[in-house]
Amino acid sequence: MQKNKKYGALVWLFILVACFLAPNLLKQAPYELHILVLTCLFAALGMSFNLVWGYTGLLSLSHTASFGIGAYAAAVLSTKIGIPFWMEFLASGIGGGLAALLIGIPALRMAKSSFVMVTLAFFLICYVVANQWVAVTDGPAGIHSIPAPSILLPVVGLINIAGRQAYYYSSLSFLAFVVFVALRITRSRVGRVLVAIREDEVLAQSVGVNIFKYKLMIFILGSSMAGMVGNLFAHYIGVVGPDIFDFFFVVRVLIIVIAGGAGTIVGVLVGAVVFTIMPEVLRIASELREFMFAIVFTLVMLYMPTGIAGKWKDLYIFVERKIRHASSAN
Amino acid sequence: MPLLQISNLSKDFIGVKALSQVNITVEPGELVGLIGPNGSGKTTLFNCITGFLPVSSGQVFLDGREITAQSTYQVSLSGITRTFQQIRVFSKLSVLDNLLLAAQQHQGELIASTLVNAPRVRILEEEILERALDILEWVGLLHLRDEHAMNLSYGQQKILSFLSALMPTPKLILLDEPAAAVNPNVIKDMRERILELNRQGQSFIVVEHNIEFIMGICSRLIVLDNGEVIAEGSPEKVVSDPGVVEAYFGT
Numbered sequence: 001m002q003k004n005k006k007y008g009a010l011v012w013l014f015i016l017v018a019c020f021l022a023p024n025l026l027k028q029a030p031y032e033l034h035i036l037v038l039t040c041l042f043a044a045l046g047m048s049f050n051l052v053w054g055y056t057g058l059l060s061l062s063h064t065a066s067f068g069i070g071a072y073a074a075a076v077l078s079t080k081i082g083i084p085f086w087m088e089f090l091a092s093g094i095g096g097g098l099a100a101l102l103i104g105i106p107a108l109r110m111a112k113s114s115f116v117m118v119t120l121a122f123f124l125i126c127y128v129v130a131n132q133w134v135a136v137t138d139g140p141a142g143i144h145s146i147p148a149p150s151i152l153l154p155v156v157g158l159i160n161i162a163g164r165q166a167y168y169y170s171s172l173s174f175l176a177f178v179v180f181v182a183l184r185i186t187r188s189r190v191g192r193v194l195v196a197i198r199e200d201e202v203l204a205q206s207v208g209v210n211i212f213k214y215k216l217m218i219f220i221l222g223s224s225m226a227g228m229v230g231n232l233f234a235h236y237i238g239v240v241g242p243d244i245f246d247f248f249f250v251v252r253v254l255i256i257v258i259a260g261g262a263g264t265i266v267g268v269l270v271g272a273v274v275f276t277i278m279p280e281v282l283r284i285a286s287e288l289r290e291f292m293f294a295i296v297f298t299l300v301m302l303y304m305p306t307g308i309a310g311k312w313k314d315l316y317i318f319v320e321r322k323i324r325h326a327s328s329a330n
Numbered sequence: 331m332p333l334l335q336i337s338n339l340s341k342d343f344i345g346v347k348a349l350s351q352v353n354i355t356v357e358p359g360e361l362v363g364l365i366g367p368n369g370s371g372k373t374t375l376f377n378c379i380t381g382f383l384p385v386s387s388g389q390v391f392l393d394g395r396e397i398t399a400q401s402t403y404q405v406s407l408s409g410i411t412r413t414f415q416q417i418r419v420f421s422k423l424s425v426l427d428n429l430l431l432a433a434q435q436h437q438g439e440l441i442a443s444t445l446v447n448a449p450r451v452r453i454l455e456e457e458i459l460e461r462a463l464d465i466l467e468w469v470g471l472l473h474l475r476d477e478h479a480m481n482l483s484y485g486q487q488k489i490l491s492f493l494s495a496l497m498p499t500p501k502l503i504l505l506d507e508p509a510a511a512v513n514p515n516v517i518k519d520m521r522e523r524i525l526e527l528n529r530q531g532q533s534f535i536v537v538e539h540n541i542e543f544i545m546g547i548c549s550r551l552i553v554l555d556n557g558e559v560i561a562e563g564s565p566e567k568v569v570s571d572p573g574v575v576e577a578y579f580g581t
Contacts, residue, residue, distance in 0.1 A: 189430075189455065196420055196431050203418040206380065207494060208406035208434030 019172060023165040033164045035280050040171035041233050043272030044178045045249075046256035047265070048225035051182055054262035055191065056218050057198030059112070061250060062103055062119035065126045066096030066223035068244040070230025075143035075240040076136060085149035085161075089231050096227020100220045108215045127245035142241025149235050167236050174232060178225055182265055185218075194218060195263070259300045260307050267309025274308070331394050333358045333533055334379075334410075334502055339388030341371075341378055341557070348374045349557040352388070356502065356535060361528045363548035363565070364537045367578055371557040372537045373415060376504050380412055381405045392501065407434065409501035413491045413508065415537075421480035425471065428479055428490060429462035432497035465493050469523065485516035492520070496527070505536045509543045521547055545569070553577070 026033045049063045070092035077088040099122070107118035130137045137143065148162040161170055185191050196204045197211050204211055234240045252275070260271020278296060282289045304311035334356040341349040349371045356362050364372050377383040379390055381402040390398045397408055411432075420428050466472040469489055474482065479490060488508065495503050508524070509517045517540070524534060524547055538544040544551070544565075551568040553561040555577040561568050568574055 189451070192423075192427055192431055193434075195423065199420045199422055200418060202382075203414075203420065204431075205402040206382075206406060206412060206414075206418070207432045208403050208498065209431075210403045 023168050030164055033168060035277060037164060037168050037171050037236060039272055039276040040168070040175045041229055041236070042252065042256060042276050043269055044171070044175045045226055045229045046253055046260070046268045046272050047175070047178045047182050048222045048229070049253050050257050050262065050265075050268045051185065051194075051218055051225075052222035054257055054264070054268070055186060055198065056194040056215060057112070058108075058215060058219060059116045060100075060119045060219060060223070061116060062099065062122045062126075063223060063226050064249040064253060065119075065123040065245060066099050066226040067230040067233070067249065068126055068130070068240075069095045069099055070227030071234035071240045071244050072130065072137060072143075072230075073227070074231040074234035075146050078146055078149070078235070079143055085151055089149075089228060092227045092231035093224040094227070096230065097220045097224030099227075100223035101216070104216045104219045108212055108219065123245065123250070127242055130242035130245055137242070140242060142239055142243070144239050146234055146238050146240065161235070167232075171232055171236070174228065179265065179269070181221075181225070186265065190214070198263075255297060258307060259297060259304075261309030261312075262307060264307070264309040264313075266312075267307050270308050332356060332391075333360070333393060334535075335391040335394075336375075336379070337389050337391075339375075339378060339390065340386045341374055341383060342386045347557050349378065352554075352557070352559055354552060354559065356533060358501075359528070359531045359533055360550065361524070361534045361536070361548050363544040363551040364535055364554065365539070365541070365544060365551060366554035370554040370577075372554055373506060374557075375554070376412060376506055376535075376537065379405070379504065380410060403434070406498075406500075410504065411495040411498060411500040411502075412504035413488075413495050413506055415506040415510070417484070417487050417491055419479040419482075419487050419490050419494070421478065423479060424476050425466070425479055425482070425490060426459075426462055426475040428494055429465065429497050430458055432494035433458045433461070434498065462497065465496065469493065469519075485512040488512055488516065489520070492523070496532075502533045502535065505534060505538075507538055508536065509538055509540045517543060541569070 022036055023033055026036070045064075045067060049060075052058050052060050052063060073092040073095045074088055077083055077091055078085075083091075103118060103122050107115045110118070131140055133139075148160055150160040153159060159166075161167060186194075193204070193209055193214055196207075196209060197214060201211055230244070256271040256275050257268055258271075259275060260269070261267020275297075279289065279293055282292050285292050300308065306314075332355040334354070336352055336354040339349055339352045340347070352371075352375065354362075364375070366372055374383065378385045381397075381400050381404065385398060388398070389396055392408055392410060395408070397405055397410075400408065420431065423431070463472065463475070466475055471486065471489065471493075474486070479487060482490060492505070492508060495505070505524075508520050512520075521543060524536070528534065528547075536544060536548065548565060550563065551561075551565050552559060553568055553571075553574050555573075560577060561571045561574050563571075
């Protein structure tokens with residue numbers, strides 16, 4: 001057991017170093033680095049959704065609406081008003097969280113299915129607003145040439161986040177922050193309460209949990225993190241249009257969390273890596289790409305209903321029992 | 331001052347009077363049995379006390395403080411916990427986590443203090459853990475602490491839900507059929523636990539169909555029929571009451 005732990009720590013260290021060195025290794029491969037940046041951003045988005053849905057059981061379809069609101073906040077504030085990056089980054093977070101507050105206060109008191117419908121409606125409204133409110137969003141054309149952010153760091157001074165490598169490190173650090181928050185929450189009393197709400201709301205209330213307060217808190221926290229991811233995404237891609245409220249993002253995030261392992265931290269990271277990189281690898285299959293993606297996803301769901309992480313855990317327990325059995329037989 | 335005072339409590343469902351003008355008082359340290367035929371309103375009364383159902387009229391006081399309009403979690407934090415007729419445990423959580431969750435009144439934490447891992451939170455956490463382990467040892471289930479609740483036998487789950495109700499050291503515990511559908515050993519065990527806690531001053535209201543069980547532990551019985559209290563008093567007096575006999579067996 002002790003040996004296993006040491007082994008695990010080594011693996012984590014290796015992954016960390018690999019993450020850190022990746023841009024240097026991929027200097028000649030800007031496209032691959034681009035995929036890594038997207039992986040980090042999708043992992044952070046998936047992680048924030050995992051807190052809301054995987055742990056608490058709130059199927060919030062407005063999660064990527066918060067992501068889009070964050071992206072639009074970045075676009076509008078940096079191109080039309082021009083405030084410092086950190087203020088605009090916070091504004092994206094607040095924007096995403098505010099959406100959750102507005103939806104959450106009425107919808108979190110309703111039945112779970114109604115909550116899903118309300119969040120879906122909000123998501124669809126966002127698309128319409130992005131298209132129609134031309135004065136702010138520039139309508140269907142979207143907002144172009146969003147400038148690269150520059151951050152004033154102590155000691156280092158003003159640095160400009162331009163180029164893939166800089167984006168990679170900033171999205172990787174944001175991912176690290178999101179993982180830290182997720183770990184702290186899920187391994188605490190709060191995390192236990194969230195799982196209790198997911199498992200049995202009636203019993204949770206009966207033991208004294210103010211379920212509305214907790215649901216609202218995690219919904220706002222998750223959504224504001226989604227808003228921040230949206231901010232980074234907007235700066236990285238440089239263009240934000242109504243397409244940001246496309247179902248593509250909802251489906252992508254759902255797949256990452258479900259196939260990776262809802263309610264686990266590692267699972268979502270694995271899910272983000274697999275399901276962001278795989279579509280790119282599948283490009284070699286050209287027209288068959290979507291088809292193959294669907295097949296892989298179906299197979300994962302068929303043989304790993306609790307996600308990749310869930311399967312991994314089962315396997316681990318299985319092997320451990322076998323070993324224990326074998327050693328006790330001797 | 332009575333621990334629990336229910337005055338003129340009524341509950342109407344559309345067209346049906348589930349409870350009408352119910353008056354009940356429970357003194358501190360009392361072990362009161364609540365009996366009555368099926369559909370007489372026992373569980374409805376529990377649901378009204380604990381805020382699962384809004385009352386139609388009447389008031390509920392705990393320690394002289396009105397709790398009538400409080401929501402379920404507030405009633406629980408005020409000091410009334412309960413078990414359910416249909417077992418309710420967090421089946422995918424471990425036995426230990428079930429108990430730790432049941433100690434919500436010790437909380438006061440927010441996401442912010444969780445993020446910085448405040449020492450205050452950690453100290454509380456340790457105290458709660460200690461109590462949970464003590465309680466598990468007391469019933470001899472300590473070896474199951476890391477087992478998922480769904481892997482427990484029915485009787486063990488019933489005991490676990492009883493322990494969850496006990497966990498926050500409430501003023502009053504409402505037990506809904508603690509002896510139903512479990513084997514005689516568990517019934518005997520449950521009975522001893524309840525009596526032991528009662529000797530230490532814990533107050534209970536117990537709903538139970540097992541008359542033998544309830545006669546053996548309660549000092550006072552209250553009989554409900556059609557949402558009304560039809561008899562009240564010592565077990566011997568109540569079971570020989572002609573009204574009660576009629577309610578159970580008809581004429």
